[in-house]
Amino acid sequence: MSTQTLPEVDTRPEGTDTTDDDAPQMFHYVRKNKIAESAVMGTHVVALCGEVFPVTKSPKPGSPVCPDCKRIYENLPPGGE
DSSP states (O other): OOOOOOTTOOEEEEEEEEOTTSOEEEEEEEEHHHHHHHHHHOOEEEOTTSOEEEOOOOOOTTOOBOHHHHHHHHTSOGGGO
């Protein structure tokens, strides 16, 4: 299995996988420049793990992060190159 690196990835966790109280179960890493557009326009973003969703929540410190996104993010070269 190979992993593709997205160019210009500047990431921040964003939530999916909601629970009954509308709080995301985990957050995903997505391109930073797509977060505001998704939040305002309702467009979908693609997480590093491949999940596609609209941004609806912001993470709080200590929020759980998708293990696949975290693994991919940690293996990206510094500076998004």
